[in-house]
Amino acid sequence: xxxxxxxAAQMLKSADDILILTHQSPDGDTLGSGFAMCRALRSLGKxxxxxxxxxxxxxxxxxxxxxxxxxxxxxxxLAVDVADPKLLGAKLSSYADKVDLCIDHHGxxxxxxxxxxxxxxxxTCEMIYGIICAMDVExxxxxxxxxxxxxxxxxxxxxxxxxxxxxxxxxxxxxELGIDxxxxxxxxxxxxxxxxxxLRKLALxxxxxxxxxxxxxxxxxxxxxxxTSAQQEDLDGLTAIPRQMEGVDIGVVLKEKExxxxxxxxxxxxxxxxxxLCAKLGGGGHARAAGCSLTGTADQVRDQMLPVxxxxxxxxx
Numbered sequence: 001x002x003x004x005x006x007x008a009a010q011m012l013k014s015a016d017d018i019l020i021l022t023h024q025s026p027d028g029d030t031l032g033s034g035f036a037m038c039r040a041l042r043s044l045g046k047x048x049x050x051x052x053x054x055x056x057x058x059x060x061x062x063x064x065x066x067x068x069x070x071x072x073x074x075x076x077x078l079a080v081d082v083a084d085p086k087l088l089g090a091k092l093s094s095y096a097d098k099v100d101l102c103i104d105h106h107g108x109x110x111x112x113x114x115x116x117x118x119x120x121x122x123x124t125c126e127m128i129y130g131i132i133c134a135m136d137v138e139x140x141x142x143x144x145x146x147x148x149x150x151x152x153x154x155x156x157x158x159x160x161x162x163x164x165x166x167x168x169x170x171x172x173x174x175x176e177l178g179i180d181x182x183x184x185x186x187x188x189x190x191x192x193x194x195x196x197x198x199l200r201k202l203a204l205x206x207x208x209x210x211x212x213x214x215x216x217x218x219x220x221x222x223x224x225x226x227x228t229s230a231q232q233e234d235l236d237g238l239t240a241i242p243r244q245m246e247g248v249d250i251g252v253v254l255k256e257k258e259x260x261x262x263x264x265x266x267x268x269x270x271x272x273x274x275x276x277l278c279a280k281l282g283g284g285g286h287a288r289a290a291g292c293s294l295t296g297t298a299d300q301v302r303d304q305m306l307p308v309x310x311x312x313x314x315x316x317x
Contacts, residue, residue, distance in 0.1 A: 053089025108284025
């Protein structure tokens with residue numbers, strides 16, 4: 001059942017022992033949403049804990065600074081920025097049918113939770129900001145840092161087309177609380193490990209173009225990850241590369257998380273919908289950015305992708 005911001009706020013104010021679920025391969029928005037909400041709930045005297053199936057990259061460690069782990073039996077389960085229970089990952093799969101409230105900004109949300117607060121805005125952190133305000137919680141600098149991180153990362157440092165007036169207004173409110181936006185954006189977008197540069201070289205060498213240059217595919221294999229000692233966080237910044245090529249309308253990055261299991265990231269320009277394209281392959285997301293998962297060899301995965309890409313572009317394979 002869909003709910004309003006005020007209703008979601010009241011549900012959370014009435015709950016306790018709240019487990020906050022984030023999605024696998026965590027990004028700034030799911031983590032920023034989770035930890036900001038955790039801080040808000042704890043400020044009300046409630047027990048709350050954020051969990052994730054995958055290890056959280058070190059660069060996000062400031063998001064939970066000062067939050068000690070709490071042990072309790074969950075009585076209320078909240079999912080943030082999780083459009084589909086499949087995205088919870090193996091370790092949290094047991095909660096797939098136990099989510100009391102989902103707060104999400106993906107139009108492809110599968111409506112799996114008992115209650116759903118859904119808005120197609122730039123970042124789930126925008127919604128969390130509204131809920132925290134509706135809960136009559138006074139925002140502090142730590143909450144603001146968490147929320148700003150989610151908004152900045154999901155808008156590409158305010159460069160993507162999903163950025164709105166509301167996005168900037170909320171960011172301004174967070175800046176008023178004294179956060180160091182420069183330090184956050186440098187950590188999120190500029191600082192890269194030596195492994196990143198090694199992985200980037202291999203990824204660039206793999207790029208293939210199709211359909212008269214309107215589509216570009218880039219591969220990051222499990223072997224590439226092993227050879228460069230790259231971590232999950234080293235993939236940040238690589239997803240946008242194929243779409244940056246002049247003339248490319250649809251950019252695809254095929255990332256092999258483990259042998260034979262690929263995470264597909266799709267970025268599109270207007271009028272092409274990444275969400276609709278990925279939905280045909282069992283995934284989803286936003287109009288300009290979406291994803292799905294496929295299995296097989298690199299060639300087999302490519303061959304699954306190409307007919308769908310051709311259909312999206314309205315061309316023959």
